[in-house]
Amino acid sequence: MRKAVFLDRDNTLIHDPGYIHEPEKVVLLPGVGKGLRRLKEAGFILVVISNQSGIGRGYYGEEDFWVVNRRLQELLFPFKVQIDDFLFCPHRPDEGCSCRKPGTELLFRAAEKWKIDLSRSFVIGDKDSDIEMGLRGGCRGGVRVGKAPFETFDRAVDFILSFVEEG
Ligand SMILES: [Mg+2]
Ligand SMILES: [Zn+2]
Numbered sequence: 001m002r003k004a005v006f007l008d009r010d011n012t013l014i015h016d017p018g019y020i021h022e023p024e025k026v027v028l029l030p031g032v033g034k035g036l037r038r039l040k041e042a043g044f045i046l047v048v049i050s051n052q053s054g055i056g057r058g059y060y061g062e063e064d065f066w067v068v069n070r071r072l073q074e075l076l077f078p079f080k081v082q083i084d085d086f087l088f089c090p091h092r093p094d095e096g097c098s099c100r101k102p103g104t105e106l107l108f109r110a111a112e113k114w115k116i117d118l119s120r121s122f123v124i125g126d127k128d129s130d131i132e133m134g135l136r137g138g139c140r141g142g143v144r145v146g147k148a149p150f151e152t153f154d155r156a157v158d159f160i161l162s163f164v165e166e167g
Contacts, residue, residue, distance in 0.1 A: 031154030033079030
């Protein structure tokens with residue numbers, strides 16, 4: 001069984017001006033490239049789980065989600081790390097689906113696909129719903145970035161790695 005860090009994408013890995021779907025607007029947030037590399041080196045699978053209600057609202061299409069993901073991967077090339085998988089909920093909040101965070105459907109789907117032990121896995125996100133998904137799903141912990149003491153992504157990584165024994 002492997003371990004993973006489940007990552008929110010927008011305003012956690014990349015800056016989000018709101019419903020981001022344009023590749024030219026994709027900018028990595030501080031510490032993300034190096035932080036992801038350190039997590040990978042510590043043996044974590046890196047899985048993005050993203051609420052994309054902009055699709056359900058008709059603001060953009062699923063293909064735009066993937067275009068932004070590809071740009072994110074390009075920006076990570078210099079750091080010699082890549083995201084292993086991207087899962088997303090395309091629904092609006094009022095649709096009442098079970099895949100929108102803090103729902104756990106995508107978390108469990110990823111765990112089954114990648115043979116992930118959730119009790120050894122973590123969540124990093126910028127919203128309560130990100131962290132709550134991890135708690136509901138039995139993850140070991142979650143770190144909310146954007147606020148002290150985890151203003152930046154690399155501080156969140158420091159915290160997670162402090163829990164993890166060598167190897
Ligand atoms: Mg976010
Ligand atoms: Zn959904």
